[in-house]
Amino acid sequence: MDRTKDKIREKALALGFTLFGVTTVDPLQGAGFYAEWIERGYAGTMDYLKRNVDKRGDVRALVPGAQSVLSLGMEYWQSTPEVEDDGRPRGRFAAYARGDDYHDVMKERLFALWDFIREEVDTTLEGRVYVDTAPVLERELAQRSGLGWWGKNTCLINKRRGSHFFLAEVVSTLALPPDGPATDHCGTCTRCMDACPTDAFPEPYVLDAQRCISYLTIELKGAIPRELRKGMGDWVYGCDICQDVCPWNRRAEPACEPAYESRAGFERPDLIEWMALDREAFNKTFRRNPAKRPKRRGLLRNVAVALGNSGDPRAVAPLISALDDEEALVRSHAAWGLARLGAKQACAALQARLAVEEDVEVCEEIEWSLRQLEREERA
Ligand code: B12
Numbered sequence: 210m211d212r213t214k215d216k217i218r219e220k221a222l223a224l225g226f227t228l229f230g231v232t233t234v235d236p237l238q239g240a241g242f243y244a245e246w247i248e249r250g251y252a253g254t255m256d257y258l259k260r261n262v263d264k265r266g267d268v269r270a271l272v273p274g275a276q277s278v279l280s281l282g283m284e285y286w287q288s289t290p291e292v293e294d295d296g297r298p299r300g301r302f303a304a305y306a307r308g309d310d311y312h313d314v315m316k317e318r319l320f321a322l323w324d325f326i327r328e329e330v331d332t333t334l335e336g337r338v339y340v341d342t343a344p345v346l347e348r349e350l351a352q353r354s355g356l357g358w359w360g361k362n363t364c365l366i367n368k369r370r371g372s373h374f375f376l377a378e379v380v381s382t383l384a385l386p387p388d389g390p391a392t393d394h395c396g397t398c399t400r401c402m403d404a405c406p407t408d409a410f411p412e413p414y415v416l417d418a419q420r421c422i423s424y425l426t427i428e429l430k431g432a433i434p435r436e437l438r439k440g441m442g443d444w445v446y447g448c449d450i451c452q453d454v455c456p457w458n459r460r461a462e463p464a465c466e467p468a469y470e471s472r473a474g475f476e477r478p479d480l481i482e483w484m485a486l487d488r489e490a491f492n493k494t495f496r497r498n499p500a501k502r503p504k505r506r507g508l509l510r511n512v513a514v515a516l517g518n519s520g521d522p523r524a525v526a527p528l529i530s531a532l533d534d535e536e537a538l539v540r541s542h543a544a545w546g547l548a549r550l551g552a553k554q555a556c557a558a559l560q561a562r563l564a565v566e567e568d569v570e571v572c573e574e575i576e577w578s579l580r581q582l583e584r585e586e587r588a
Pocket residue numbers: 237238239240242243246255258303304305340341342343344345346347348349350359362363364365366372373374375376377414416418421423424427428446447448449451
């Protein structure tokens with residue numbers, strides 16, 4: 210028992226963190242694994258992951274004189290209801306992102322925790338708080354702090370709470386007794402790997418982010434590779450499949466920090482309504498929400514793909530309107546959506562757009578879509 214650690218744990222729980230553990234500042238074993246992951250190209254266009262690769266394995270490079278790392282978890286679990294057919298095609302939006310942006314929420318609480326530690330223990334302590342933003346290998350630090358193990362789906366899983374939680378750290382010069390590491394409980398299970406619709410796991414415990422729907426819908430700025438669009442199904446922001454199928458999430462007693470609770474209409478978004486969002490409506494709808502990250506053009510690109518995948522004839526009209534969107538990225542994916550729907554009635558609209566279109570990539574996508582529709586007509 211350590212009184213200082215207990216007091217800090219109590220404060221962390223009061224601030225809404227439900228998982229708490231401590232580890233040493235010893236170098237991380239996974240640094241080599243990480244460098245190889247980057248080397249294999251699995252990070253795709255996420256250039257920020259390719260910077261400071263050498264520094265990632267040692268938190269002492271971030272906080273000179275650091276003595277301990279506090280790992281914290283905050284939960285966001287929520288179910289995704291099935292909706293009655295109300296005449297509107299619906300999308301899916303990852304559970305973690307349906308409320309306020311976790312970076313903002315957790316940063317504020319982490320600063321409050323850090324202030325408490327300094328006031329309670331010693332105001333001359335040095336330290337920094339992290340959530341996602343710095344070159345920190347969060348999952349491995351959390352595993353070493355006993356919060357959970359990295360599963361074959363690569364997510365950190367806690368035996369009691371499952372994996373629907375965010376991670377954060379306080380790296381500081383405060384010396385605290387470490388907790389023991391968590392052990393792996395995946396066993397022979399391969400459900401997550403079998404369920405992934407885009408085949409994003411080249412091997413257990415390894416994710417090729419370039420194929421992951423989460424990467425495609427959030428991180429990728431440009432066109433989504435055509436061969437992966439079908440597999441995206443109705444996901445418009447992130448993806449929860451490899452967590453939803455995990456038995457540890459079914460057994461968990463999950464919780465949700467109120468700030469992450471779903472905003473109205475985010476559980477199963479109305480795709481036709483979202484396809485019609487102009488800039489002002491987009492900014493209003495996604496204020497303080499993580500989906501402001503891919504910007505309007507990225508989100509509507511995803512919505513166009515989901516409408517295409519819906520197989521719903523009601524998706525044709527909004528996709529035809531989107532052929533005139535101000536963003537080339539949206540126009541090109543709307544063209545693909547029409548081809549995917551086999552919407553032969555859209556040929557005239559595609560041809561009309563092609564006659565005035567100036568963007569080379571959009572022209573190429575429209576020509577491809579027209580060829581698909583013509584081929585289907587002949588067959
Ligand atoms: C880049 C990134 C992504 C990328 C790549 C994900 C990935 N698997 O690498 C994309 C955009 C795809 C993504 C998706 C998601 N992400 Co993300 N993401 C990150 C980020 C910023 C960096 C991850 C990273 O460094 N990846 C590189 C790989 C190599 O690292 P790693 O998987 O963490 O593996 C480490 C250890 O597991 C260990 N390790 C693994 N295997 C082995 C084997 C050996 C032999 C050894 C020694 C070590 C080892 O070593 C590695 C290095 O330490 C982290 C935040 C952070 N700074 O860590 C959030 C983070 C991982 N993401 C998070 C979330 C919530 C998600 C999503 C669930 C969101 C969603 N619903 O769409 C999905 C989950 C998809 C999935 N199956 O992973 C949470 C995960 C929380 C948790 N419980 O695990 C994090 C921690 C953010 C946070 N602060 O809470 N994400």
